[in-house]
Amino acid sequence: MDLDEIKEHKHGPKWNSEASDMLDEGMIDEIAEFTEDLDEFTRNMESRSIYLKDNIPKLLDYAKRHIQYIKELNIPESNKLIDFPTTDRSILASYPWKLVPDDLDYSGLIVYNTAGTTGEPVSVPQHPISVAAYCNLLLRALSFWGIEHEFLPEKVGIALVGFQKYTITFPCILKSLNNTIFLKINLNEEDWRDAYDGYRFLSDVKPEILTGDPLSFSKLAHLGDQIKYPPIRPKALITTAVALSDGVRKRLEEAFQAPVIDWYSLTETGPIGYKCKLGHGYHVLSHDIEIEILDKTGNPCKPEEVGEITVSGGRNPYFPLIRYRTGDYGKLNFEICPCGDPMPRIFNLEGREPVQFFTIDKKIINNADISAVLKPFPIIQFTFHQDSKGACELKVKFASGVQQPSKEELREVICEVMGKNISLNVIIDPNLGERRSSGKVIPFSADIPLFYE
Ligand SMILES: [Zn+2]
Structure with missing residues (x-):
């Protein structure tokens, strides 16, 4: 050919x-x-x-x-x-x-x-x-x-x-x-x-x-x-x-x-x-x-x-x-x-600078811990954000054509690291990343300043 x-x-x-x-x-x-x-x-x-x-x-x-x-x-x-x-x-x-x-x-x-x-x-x-x-x-x-x-x-x-x-x-x-x-x-x-x-x-x-x-x-x-x-x-x-x-x-x-x-x-x-x-x-x-x-x-x-x-x-x-x-x-x-x-x-x-998150009792959680618990799921892209009041939001986009886990399953694994009492909103967003021209998303972000800054 x-x-x-x-x-x-x-x-x-x-x-x-x-x-x-x-x-x-x-x-x-x-x-x-x-x-x-x-x-x-x-x-x-x-x-x-x-x-x-x-x-x-x-x-x-x-x-x-x-x-x-x-x-x-x-x-x-x-x-x-x-x-x-x-x-x-x-x-x-x-x-x-x-x-x-x-x-x-x-x-x-x-x-x-x-x-x-x-x-x-x-x-x-x-x-x-x-x-x-x-x-x-x-x-x-x-x-x-x-x-x-x-x-x-x-x-x-x-x-x-x-x-x-x-x-x-x-x-x-x-x-x-x-x-x-x-x-x-x-x-x-x-x-x-x-x-x-x-x-x-x-x-x-x-x-x-x-x-x-x-x-x-x-x-x-x-x-x-x-x-x-x-x-x-x-x-x-x-x-x-x-x-x-x-x-x-x-x-x-x-x-x-x-x-x-x-x-x-x-x-x-x-x-x-x-x-x-x-x-x-x-x-x-x-x-x-x-x-x-x-x-x-x-x-x-x-x-x-x-x-x-x-x-x-x-x-x-x-x-x-x-x-x-x-x-x-x-x-x-x-x-x-x-x-x-x-x-x-x-x-x-x-692939990025480590971001730290905090549990309700101010324990530090590293972004790698969040990545680790999300690893078993067929996630293509995700974002995890914590605002200044400690509330968290997880947005995920799944691979197409696979058995998708429920929001509850995702909530459960996040609570394993962030604690049961954390305020958490889980959103399944099939369009994640499409609003940026590059199609890429920044996975971790937090409004809480890091300790060492
Ligand atoms: Zn080797």
């Missing part, structure tokens, strides 16, 4: 865009080099540390000469991370040029606009290489999951499935992945001739791997429930949501008969980690990022302490990461994992 046949498929979507991977010969060689390095420097922790000891000081030295934000600070003679300031999304949103090096050829510049869950919308400079490297990192994760891939030319290797009001859609060829075909589609009804064509199309073109968020996958599974059509059978589902609930995971694994692999990635940083096959945290994917765990003031946390995940290095020449604060929280663990991947792991990964 070539690209034209995909474009004109009888169940295909109304493609609204065209794209290419923008890779030229030189870049393909660079990707091959990245692949070799990835293999060599992720073999054990010594090889990774050799790579970082060699390359991070070089990066910092380069930053002092070519990145405006760092240049302005006149950092004295030092090539140690700790002597450099942290950077974050707000700097990227306000002064992107201060973080883009000044000595490059900008003809390969790609700009990604991203909404994010907590921060302001931001434009992220990308390079064809940083985009293509995504595939190599995916291959690495698949191999530790024991998934044999082919990625053949004239076959669909990867389909990125979305479900939102509007997003660009296109098929293209991935030169760095054996010329396999990549699809970006949107399950939104208006994108198709028939409401169920999204399912029929994917069933016909047989993508090897599906990537997307749980909401989109759940929509796809639901479409499949409603029609008689050969089932979609990818080798794996790569899901971009951290803390996928067990209920939704089970639902997706049953619907597609494939493992669901959680993927931790930010537009700004590229992929950072994937969920260990044995469920022991998230393994760091690549050799070229140094991860620090920092506290609120920017100081390194003690080992085993949860703090903000901060990343340096990477493979994006237009946006080299200098102590970039991700806004996500977790802790690092260097023990060797029995799954066979020697790379360090991130534990307690929470």
Whole structure:
């Protein structure tokens, strides 16, 4: 099946865009080099540390000469991370040029606009290489999951499935992945001739791997429930949501008969980690990022302490990461994992700053405790808010096509952590998230100020 046949498929979507991977010969060689390095420097922790000891000081030295934000600070003679300031999304949103090096050829510049869950919308400079490297990192994760891939030319290797009001859609060829075909589609009804064509199309073109968020996958599974059509059978589902609930995971694994692999990635940083096959945290994917765990003031946390995940290095020449604060929280663990991947792991990964809640007798409850009791339910999105008088509101949106728990069941588990006497309003809202253009919601919020503020 070539690209034209995909474009004109009888169940295909109304493609609204065209794209290419923008890779030229030189870049393909660079990707091959990245692949070799990835293999060599992720073999054990010594090889990774050799790579970082060699390359991070070089990066910092380069930053002092070519990145405006760092240049302005006149950092004295030092090539140690700790002597450099942290950077974050707000700097990227306000002064992107201060973080883009000044000595490059900008003809390969790609700009990604991203909404994010907590921060302001931001434009992220990308390079064809940083985009293509995504595939190599995916291959690495698949191999530790024991998934044999082919990625053949004239076959669909990867389909990125979305479900939102509007997003660009296109098929293209991935030169760095054996010329396999990549699809970006949107399950939104208006994108198709028939409401169920999204399912029929994917069933016909047989993508090897599906990537997307749980909401989109759940929509796809639901479409499949409603029609008689050969089932979609990818080798794996790569899901971009951290803390996928067990209920939704089970639902997706049953619907597609494939493992669901959680993927931790930010537009700004590229992929950072994937969920260990044995469920022991998230393994760091690549050799070229140094991860620090920092506290609120920017100081390194003690080992085993949860703090903000901060990343340096990477493979994006237009946006080299200098102590970039991700806004996500977790802790690092260097023990060797029995799954066979020697790379360090991130534990307690929470995609946002911890929020604290209070019981009636002023006992502190962490948002992770609320996440934990909600985990068994097939919840796609939720919000939990406590107002200044202590009253709580839980809004949930369930995966479609599953047995939905009652409000009472949800109330019961929340009371297990917040106490029986808590004032609690439970709302089941099938439209949760749809009022925001990004479709994402901020799960935890509280009007009560935190103790340490
Ligand atoms: Zn592992």
